Amino acid sequence: MSAIRHALSIKREDDFAQWYQEVISAADMAEESGVRGCMVIKPWGYGIWERMQRLLDDRIKQAGVQNAYFPLFIPLANFEREAAHVEGFAKEMAVVTHHRLIADGEGGLVPDPAAKLEEPLVVRPTSETIIGDAMSRWIQSWRDLPLKLNQWANVVRWEMRTRMFLRTSEFLWQEGHTAHATAEEAKVETMRALEMYRAFAEEDVALPVIAGEKPENERFPGARETWSIEAMMQDGKALQAGTSHYLGTNFAEAANIRYQDREGGQELCHTVSWGMSTRMVGGLIMTHGDDDGLRVPPALAPFQVVILPMLRDKPEDAALLEYCEALRASLAGQSALGEPLRVLLDTRPGKAAAKRWDWVRKGAPVIIEVGGRDMENGVVSLLRRDALWDINTGKPAFENPTCEAAAQTVPTILAGMQSGLFTEARDRREANIIRDITDMAGLSEYYGEDQHRPGWVEVQWSKPSGEGLEAVISQLKALKLTFRNVPMNTPPADGSCIFTGKPAVERIYVARAY
RNA sequence: CGGGGAGUGGCGCAGCCUGGUAGCGCAUCUGUUUUGGGAACAGAGGGUCGCAGGUUCGAAUCCUGUCUCCCCGACCA
Numbered sequence: 001m002s003a004i005r006h007a008l009s010i011k012r013e014d015d016f017a018q019w020y021q022e023v024i025s026a027a028d029m030a031e032e033s034g035v036r037g038c039m040v041i042k043p044w045g046y047g048i049w050e051r052m053q054r055l056l057d058d059r060i061k062q063a064g065v066q067n068a069y070f071p072l073f074i075p076l077a078n079f080e081r082e083a084a085h086v087e088g089f090a091k092e093m094a095v096v097t098h099h100r101l102i103a104d105g106e107g108g109l110v111p112d113p114a115a116k117l118e119e120p121l122v123v124r125p126t127s128e129t130i131i132g133d134a135m136s137r138w139i140q141s142w143r144d145l146p147l148k149l150n151q152w153a154n155v156v157r158w159e160m161r162t163r164m165f166l167r168t169s170e171f172l173w174q175e176g177h178t179a180h181a182t183a184e185e186a187k188v189e190t191m192r193a194l195e196m197y198r199a200f201a202e203e204d205v206a207l208p209v210i211a212g213e214k215p216e217n218e219r220f221p222g223a224r225e226t227w228s229i230e231a232m233m234q235d236g237k238a239l240q241a242g243t244s245h246y247l248g249t250n251f252a253e254a255a256n257i258r259y260q261d262r263e264g265g266q267e268l269c270h271t272v273s274w275g276m277s278t279r280m281v282g283g284l285i286m287t288h289g290d291d292d293g294l295r296v297p298p299a300l301a302p303f304q305v306v307i308l309p310m311l312r313d314k315p316e317d318a319a320l321l322e323y324c325e326a327l328r329a330s331l332a333g334q335s336a337l338g339e340p341l342r343v344l345l346d347t348r349p350g351k352a353a354a355k356r357w358d359w360v361r362k363g364a365p366v367i368i369e370v371g372g373r374d375m376e377n378g379v380v381s382l383l384r385r386d387a388l389w390d391i392n393t394g395k396p397a398f399e400n401p402t403c404e405a406a407a408q409t410v411p412t413i414l415a416g417m418q419s420g421l422f423t424e425a426r427d428r429r430e431a432n433i434i435r436d437i438t439d440m441a442g443l444s445e446y447y448g449e450d451q452h453r454p455g456w457v458e459v460q461w462s463k464p465s466g467e468g469l470e471a472v473i474s475q476l477k478a479l480k481l482t483f484r485n486v487p488m489n490t491p492p493a494d495g496s497c498i499f500t501g502k503p504a505v506e507r508i509y510v511a512r513a514y
Numbered sequence: 515c516g517g518g519g520a521g522u523g524g525c526g527c528a529g530c531c532u533g534g535u536a537g538c539g540c541a542u543c544u545g546u547u548u549u550g551g552g553a554a555c556a557g558a559g560g561g562u563c564g565c566a567g568g569u570u571c572g573a574a575u576c577c578u579g580u581c582u583c584c585c586c587g588a589c590c591a
Contacts, residue, residue, distance in 0.1 A: 240591080
């Protein structure tokens with residue numbers, strides 16, 4: 001067994017945070033912008049986000065939700081109507097106060113005092129309030145319900161500490177907003193959105209998640225219930241990858257969203273909101289990345305197959321290119337995971353062997369190199385990103401199918417890779433969930449200093465609220481732990497609360513989190 | 515926002531303490547030789563040293579302010 005020369009300089013196990021950043025730059029996904037907390041998303045990173053948008057948007061539309069677009073700027077007064085909501089977001093809002101700049105006489109520009117806005121505008125941190133405004137106008141009778149809207153947008157939250165994709169001041173997301181006649185219907189929609197996110201995460205992103213309800217202290221500001229999908233990263237930390245909120249009538253009261261029922265009475269609507277953001281890209285990296293860079297699940301890869309001709313700057317190149325073009329066309333005629341294959345014939349100048357590593361770092365699922373000898377034999381040299389190395393030789397594990405065989409097997413390879421990445425991540429997660437810790441001493445021990453890759457612990461608790469909950473949270477905080485969620489479809493509690501010793505009422509996950 | 519670290523060609527760094535007008539590796543360009551596995555050799559191009567002030571005959575280097583990034587903490591759907 002020879003030493004493998006990996007495509008990245010930092011290994012996950014040596015410094016996970018540094019490794020994460022190296023993947024982003026080595027895979028050419030994004031870069032720093034010079035603006036605090038904001039990033040430039042480069043074509044490969046944005047291409048992955050566009051795939052996420054496409055696949056989730058299809059699911060959103062299948063649920064009868066319509067896309068619309070609402071303003072970036074929200075009047076301050078609009079925001080003040082829901083008390084818990086204001087309190088939750090006030091500390092992190094960007095505010096626009098002027099609409100004109102003037103010269104300061106020293107070569108610079110300053111806001112014109114004469115152009116101060118009567119009422120400041122907030123850059124949306126989320127759009128419940130302004131969409132609620134529209135809903136109050138659009139909904140008159142029970143016939144207008146349910147109203148199901150979604151928008152793809154950027155939002156701004158002035159975060160103290162940012163990390164590319166995981167927490168940026170400006171980020172991209174979708175936010176679904178629905179209004180319903182009854183609490184029951186609204187809760188059905190809350191759970192529908194949650195299940196949609198679970199399916200999207202697991203089937204499209206190959207990201208195993210645990211769906212469940214957030215405890216009271218983790219609720220969205222103004223929500224009655226907050227549900228989430230939680231994923232385990234390779235360092236054992238948890239990442240909230242999507243949320244769905246049952247808002248009750250809180251926002252309907254604030255924005256006066258009412259409908260006339262069949263008996264002629266005026267009733268408040270029950271509203272729901274749900275969101276998934278570019279943070280999912282960070283989750284993808286920390287779940288599927290390895291010591292050679294990113295591995296993009298085939299369903300999300302902007303290019304699933306990259307063909308690299310081994311050009312030699314000689315007349316024979318023309319025939320080789322022709323051979324590769326035929327291969328490209330043959331592959332492009334195939335389908336995988338329900339869509340036509342996305343194939344790139346990379347004819348940029350440069351040696352195939354050097355370009356190969358660019359695509360390995362980017363995580364293209366299948367790389368096919370073709371040289372003159374392959375052409376003579378009617379074969380290709382095929383490399384799978386999920387099985388890169390021959391551990392006996394320490395070299396890339398090329399296979400050599402014929403062109404016809406390659407065209408036929410690539411769809412199978414991609415489908416296998418999609419499910420293989422999911423299975424690998426799910427097995428890793430299950431291996432790192434602990435369920436038999438029943439007291440704080442055990443919890444402290446598990447998360448002690450000598451544990452380098454702690455996972456999650458499923459505990460039983462008595463679900464205190466108010467001061468009792470505060471006390472529990474400070475116990476967790478001492479271990480740098482947070483509550484994640486109360487998983488669905490798990491056996492009922494049968495023990496005592498790990499925090500209070502009282503009879504437990506449910507099971508909940510605790511973990512370190514992003 | 516508090517503590518710590520850092521900003522020098524595209525990337526990674528040295529130089530700073532002890533001021534004298536910028537260097538190395540990789541990458542890039544050109545040429546030659548190579549050619550089935552992350553090519554070699556030679557030559558070349560590219561930087562007002564994050565930004566703004568100050569001290570000085572002279573500032574990447576010293577001083578002040580400021581912006582951005584990284585780590586820890588607080589905060590955070």
